[in-house]
Amino acid sequence: MKKVTVVGAGFAGLTIALKLAQKGFTVEIHEKSSRVGGLLGTDYSEHGMAERAANSLILSNRSEKLFQEIGLEPALPLESSKKRFIFRGFPKAVPLNPFEILAVAFKVVPRVLFAKASLKPKAFETLEAWGLRRLGKAATRFLLGPAIQGIYANEPQDLSASLIIGPLFNKDREKFRGMMTGANGMQDLVNHLQQALEKLGVKIHLNSSVDIASLQGPVVLATSASAATELLRSYAPAVSALIARVHMSSLISTTVFFDKAQTKYKGFGCLIPRGLNLRTLGVLMPxxxxxxxxxxxxxxxxxxxxxxxxxxxxxxxxxxxxIGTERKRLFKRQDGILDAKINRWDRALPMYDLELEKVQNELAQITLPAGLFLHGNYLSGIGLSKILERSERLSEKIVSQHG
Ligand SMILES: Cc1cc2nc3c(=O)[nH]c(=O)nc-3n(C[C@H](O)[C@H](O)[C@H](O)COP(=O)(O)OP(=O)(O)OC[C@H]3O[C@@H](n4cnc5c(N)ncnc54)[C@H](O)[C@@H]3O)c2cc1C
Structure with a gap:
């Protein structure tokens, strides 16, 4: 059987390994750290669960199929999670006033009805420029900016409209049906993926640093952009230099357990527009x-x-x-802290900015060394559903070239 090596055991590495093993490849994974999952994982304490990074993935046919294949029962969100707040003086479910809503409706509705294509972003246009052009000032600042910041962790003037809004115009895009996770959080997903891989005979080498040049057969590099830059530095210097241009940003996820429940705002969470002198991007309410x-x-x-x-x-x-200071302004509350789980992710997430748009275009034109395949959250989407979609497409490409 043909052998494939996967470097990196985050969600990208684990899911491409699963797809390739299912297609009959002998797969070996090399993971630099002492555990699998990468950014994914859950801390458990006497007070409850704390997700280290992602708290769920988008519910789609593809993710449902994955859960089925690895024998994981999906945990679906509560009805209350459908409500989302945006801070404007206080957390509001609708952060625009009636005049602003009318202004957006005048701008958007005719285009949605008669000229949908005109809503498409231009190449190398920032999300802010697209928002101002198509939604207006208030909706860009109080709706688009916070919503996108909740996923991409950066501000509209620093993001690419094509990379973020562009995929929404894909005809075969699945309708949004909500979110899903495991009953024991995202660690459940990681554990089930690991068990499914082991059942299929996939070998996972932890604490393993590999030299790409020494590997036989096809190699899938499924690490962050910064790790890929290092791994390719001498093996494929031109590709490494290209990926080195991806800007990375850092995130901190802090789950705080309080002695009293906040019951005034019940929902998925509250997003915070920029320019209000608050440093938090958003607060989730697990x-x-x-x-x-x-x-x-x-x-x-x-x-x-x-x-x-x-x-x-x-x-x-x-x-x-x-957090105490900002919470006082956000929810007007000062509760006692029972416990806190802090996860600092240093330069872990790629910025979906205009430079990444250029890098992705150039990567699409460059010829990679034979047998080398790139995977990870800097290539076709930051979210897990996009990573899963890439695992499927990439595994088919590998079968067609090496199966
Ligand atoms: C706070 C936060 C919240 C998020 N929330 C969500 C959410 O709710 N929903 C969602 O869909 N997405 C969310 N995301 C995004 C999502 O979690 C990530 O994009 C995704 O997990 C990245 O997976 P990956 O496999 O591409 O990379 P990673 O998880 O970074 O995995 C890469 C792996 O490669 C390993 N590695 C690095 N160098 C080497 C080397 N030299 N050799 C071998 N192995 C190496 C690393 O140790 C790591 O295990 C969130 C991210 C963060 C930070």
Whole structure:
């Protein structure tokens, strides 16, 4: 049987390994750290669960099929999670006033009805420029900016409209049906993926550093852009130099368990527009998203991104003080903290900016060394559903070339 090596055991590495093993390849994974999952994982404590990074993935036919294949029962969100807040003076489900809603409707509705294609972003247009052109000022600042910041962790003037809005115009795009996870959080997904791989005979080498030049057969590089730059430096210098141009941003995810529940705002969470002198990007409310996982009320505070990289250097105490101050302004509450789980992700996420748009275009034109395939969250989407989609497409490409 043909052998494939996968470097990196994050969601990209684990899912491409699964697809290739299912297609009859002998797969070996090399993971630099001492565990699989990469950014994915869950901390468990006497107060409940705390996700290290992603708290769920988009529910789609593809993700449902994955859960089925690895024998994981999906946990679906509560009805309350359908509500999302955006801070404008206080958390609001609708952050625009009636005049602003009317202004957006005048701009968007005729185009949706009669000229949908005119809503498509231009090449190398920032998300802010697209928003101002198509939605207007208020909707860009109080709706588009916070919503996108909740996924891409950066501000509209620093993001590419083509990379972010462009995929929404794909005809075969699945309709949004909500989110899903495992009953024991995202660690459940990681554990089930690992078990399914082991059943298929996939060997996972932990604490393993590989030299790509020494590997036989096809290799899938499924690491972050910064790790790929290092791994390819001498093996494929031109590709390495190209990937080195991907800007990376840092994120901090802090789950705080409180002694009293906040019950005024029940929803998925609250996003925070920029320019309000608040440093938090958004707050998730896990007890109102998934049932039966938490013994005490908790919130996950997401901070960082390109314009707040310095926050990664705050001590635990400084971070919790900052959360305390911002929470007082956001929810007008000061509750006692029972416990906190802090995960600092240093330069972990690619910025979906105009430079990445250029890099992706150039990567599409460059010829990679024979047998080398690139995977990961800097290539065709930051979210897990996009990574899973790429695992499927890439595995088919590998079968067609090496099967
Ligand atoms: C705070 C936060 C919240 C998020 N929330 C969501 C969400 O709710 N939903 C969603 O869909 N997405 C979310 N995301 C995004 C998503 O989690 C990531 O994009 C995704 O997990 C990245 O997977 P990956 O496999 O591409 O990379 P990674 O998870 O970074 O995995 C790469 C792996 O490669 C390994 N590696 C690195 N160098 C080497 C080497 N030299 N040799 C071998 N192995 C190496 C690393 O140790 C790591 O295990 C979130 C991200 C963050 C940070």
């Amino acid at each position: 007890p109102y998203i998934f049932a039966g996982r938490d013994k005490t009320y908790n919130e996950t505070w997401i901070m960082g991104g390109n314009n707040n990289q310095d926050l990664i250097n705050l001590t635990d105490k400084e971070l919790l003080n900052l």
